[in-house]
Amino acid sequence: MRQFKTESKRILDLMINSIYTHREIFLRELISNASDATDKLYFSSRAEGETGFNRDDFAITIVPDRENRTLKISDCGIGMTKVELEENLGTIAKSGTLAFKGSLDAESDEELIGQFGVGFYAAFMVANKVSVTSRAHGSDEAWCWQSSGSDGYTVTAAERENCGTDVVLWLKDDTDDDKFDEFCDTYRLNALIKKYSDYIRYPIRMEMEKRVQKEGTDNEYESVFEWETLNSMTPLWKRSKSELTDEDYSGFYRDKFGDWEAPLLTIHTNTEGAVSYNALLFVPSRTPYNFYTKEFSRGLKLYTNGVLIMDNCAELLGEHFGFVRGLVDTQDVSLNISRETLQHDRQLKAIAKGLEKAIKRELLKMLQNDRENYEKLWEIFGLSLKFGAYRDYGANKDLLADLLLFRSLDKNELVTLDEYAEAMKDGQDAIYFAAGESYERISTLPQLELIRDKGYDVLCLTDDVDEFVMRIIEKHGDKPLKSAVEDAPQLTDDEKKAIVDDEAANRELLDKIKESLGGAVSEVKLSNRLKSSPACVSGSGGLSLEMERVLKAMPDSKGIKTERVLELNSTHPLFAKLREISLGAPETLAVYTRLVYEQALLAAGLPSDNPAAFAGSIVELLLK
Secondary structure, three states: EEOOOOOHHHHHHHHHHHHHHOOOOHHHHHHHHHHHHHHHHHHHHHHHHOOOOOHHHHHHEEEOOOOOOOOEEOOOOOOOOOOHHHHHOOOOOOOHHHHHHHHHHOOOOOOOOOOOOHHHHHHHEEEEEEEOOOOEOOOOOEEEEOOOOOOOEEEEOOOOOEEEEEEEEEEEEOOOOOOHHHHHHHHHHHHHHHHOOOOOOEEEEEEEEEEEEEOEEEEEEEEEEEEOOOOOOOOOOOOOOHHHHHHHHHHHHHHHOOOOOOOOOOOOOOEEOOOOEEEEEEEOOOOOOOOOOOOOOOOOOOOOOOOEEEEEHHOOHHHHHHHOOOEEEEEEOOOOOOOOOOOOOOHHHHHHHHHHHHHHHHHHHHHHOHHHHHHHHHHHHHHHHHHHHHHHHHOOHHHHHHOOOOEEEEOOOOOOOHHHHOOOOOOOOOOEEEEEHHHHHOOOHHHHHHHHOOOOOOEEEEOHHHHHHHHHHEEEOOOOEOOOOOOOOOOOOOEEEHHHHHHHHHHHHHHHHHHOOOOOOEEEOOOOOOOOEEEEOOOEEOOOHHHHHHHHOOOOOOOOOEEEEEEEEEOOOOHHHHHHHHHHHHHHHHHHHHHHHHHHHHHHOOOOOHHHHHHHHHHHHHHH
C-alpha cells in the first residue's frame, strides 16, 4: 500500500466531503477526464503528423452493473504509464491536463476541460473503492491504480488491449438517506449525461433497454439492449447563426429549459477579445409560476468548454434582466478547484457587462421593429424592468429608461418616454404623469383639468412602483418628469398674479376652512389647475399621496404620512356657497368644509379619513 503524497486523510476527506455540493458531479468529472485523455491523444497524433482522426472511433463508454454495484467509465484516449498513474492519482491536486496544456505551443487555441486534477476524487463521494486501469499510447504495458480512500493506493500490472483508461467504481451501500444504486440506473445516468456532459465532443455511449414487438406477434413485446449515443456533442451556440432556424432555437429552448412555448426573443452572441464567450439567451413568452417570489432562482447556465459548471449563475445576470434564461460558454472564467463555484473576478464582470449590453440592444431592436411582441414582453416582464430602474437608488435607470412603457392618456396605448417627448406641444415644459389604480380612474382626476385644457398628454401610472420610478429617473433628455397631481403646470405671469390676488382677497375664508378641518390638511389654497371641479387634494413635501398609499401597505410603515393640501376652485359655485355660509351661518361651515374635503379625497381615489363622520355630515346636511 502506497501513501498519498500529501496530508492524505485530512485533505482527501476535505475534497470528498466539502468541495462538492452535489454527489452526482462525480460523473461529470470522470467524463471530462475521459474527454481530456482523448483530446491529448488527438493533439499528440496531430503533432506527430498523423491524420484521419475520427471522433466516432474514440467513444466514451458507460457500463453500469446493478448486480455487482459497479459503474465503469472507459475511454480510448492517451492513457497513462505507471509513473503517470502515480503522479496524477497518487498526488492529490496534481493536474496532468494542466501540465499537458503547458506543453502545447503558446499560440495554440486548443481547449482542454480539466485544469485542477481533483475532479477524479469526486468518485469517492459515491464509491468505497475505485480502480483505474490504463495503457499509455505507444506502450505495451497496462497498469491498475486502486484505492479505497485516504489510507492509500496500490499500483499493479494489468491487461488492456488498446491504449486508454477504464475507471471502475464500487458503489457504496445504500442507506436510509442515500440511494447510491441510482448510479446503476441507465435512465438516471442518461439524464445526468444530458445535463452536465451533453456537449462533450466525443460520443458518450451506453447500452439502453428498449421494448420492441416480438416478431410474428401483434401485442407481445420483449426487452432488447442497444448501444446508444447519449450526448449531442455539438453545442448549438457554437454553430453559425446563418445555419440555424427559428425552430432550431425554439426546440433547443423547450428541451433545455422545460418550457412548452417558444420564446418571445432569442439572442445568440459570440464575443472574442480580452474575455471570449458564446451566449445563447431567451426571453420566455410567459412568467415562471414563482417569478415574483423569493423562491425564483435567476441566472444563466454556465459552461466551460461545453461542460456544465453551474445551473444558475446569478453573477452573469442583473436582477433587472432576471427574466432572461439561457447559457454562457467560456474558458476565461476562473473557477475554484472543484469547478463548481466561481471566483468573483474581472472576467466574470466583463461577461456580465457584455451580456447586459447585448440584451439591451436586442430589446431595443424588438421595441422598434416588432412592437406587438415587445408589448407582449412588457405585459409579462415590464414590472421587472421598472423595479430594475428603481432598484439600488436608480443605478440602472439610464440603462433601462429607453425600454419602459407607460399608457398615454391621450391615446390609451403604451408609449415610451421618447415617443411622449416627440409628441409634446410647443411650450410644454415637462413630461407629466399621474398615478392611480386604473387608466379610467386617472382620466377623471380633477387635478388634470388645466393640463388637459392646455392639450398636454399625461402618462398613466397604474403599478405601485411607477411613481417611484419616475421620481428616480427625474428627467428625460432636457425635460423634467413632473407629477400632474402634485406639481402645478407652468403658468403665465398674468395667471400667477391672478392667483396671488385672489388668495389675498379670500385669505380670511381660507384660514377659517383650514381651522374647521382640525389639522387634516397643512394648507388650504386656491387652485391654479381646476376648471370644472370644486376642489382637489394634493400632497406636499416630496411624498405624494399615491406614494404614501403604497408605502403604508408595506410592513413597518408606521409614521409615513404626507402633508395634505386642499385646493379650492374660486370660480366654482360651491366656493361662493362657502363664502356665503361663512358670513351668514358660520356654525355650519365645518359641515360643508368636511364634505368638500371628503369629496375631494374620493375624487382622487383616496379613502375617507373618517367614513363615519363623513356619513354623519351628509345626514346633518340633509336634515337642514
